[in-house]
Amino acid sequence: MALLNRVSRLFKADFHAVLDQIEEPETLLKQAIRDMEDEMAAGEQRIALCIQGQESLAARRREIAASAADLDQQLDLCFESGEDELARGVVRRKLEAERLLKRLDAEIEANARFLDRHREQLDENRATLESLRQKAELIVSRVPSAGGAGDRDPVTRLARDLRVCDDEVEIAFLHEKAARSSS
Numbered sequence: 268m269a270l271l272n273r274v275s276r277l278f279k280a281d282f283h284a285v286l287d288q289i290e291e292p293e294t295l296l297k298q299a300i301r302d303m304e305d306e307m308a309a310g311e312q313r314i315a316l317c318i319q320g321q322e323s324l325a326a327r328r329r330e331i332a333a334s335a336a337d338l339d340q341q342l343d344l345c346f347e348s349g350e351d352e353l354a355r356g357v358v359r360r361k362l363e364a365e366r367l368l369k370r371l372d373a374e375i376e377a378n379a380r381f382l383d384r385h386r387e388q389l390d391e392n393r394a395t396l397e398s399l400r401q402k403a404e405l406i407v408s409r410v411p412s413a414g415g416a417g418d419r420d421p422v423t424r425l426a427r428d429l430r431v432c433d434d435e436v437e438i439a440f441l442h443e444k445a446a447r448s449s450s
Contacts, residue, residue: 296403303396310389314382321378328371335364 345354
């Protein structure tokens, strides 16, 4: 049983190694960036829709506030004319308008919080996306392409120039040993 588990693990490890070789990191990175850009566009669209909703709520609130002002004038007229029954109906409409204004104010406030939260998140996502783009450019510029491009890569060139062979190590070792034994 243990042998089967070990063989199974070995097969999985080899299979994953093959998949890692097949996958192109550049392509996967570019796809991840495209996915983030799509998500950013969707977030911007949600924010735009919320702004439109906010403007609609504000316009509706202005209409109701104007209507409430008209109701005040109607109440003044009803009381001056001694029309108490008519004034009760106007008072009812005024109370309904006030309640509706409170509800609209609450919705406007909730939308404002939603907008603030999503704008902050969108700004953070923009910064993350820009950072990933920069890192992707660095990675793509470092990946050698076919045809000896490895020599043009500064990291590869630096590594080749700094490589120390075994003979150089032995000679330096003998110099260090001699310097320390004479002192």
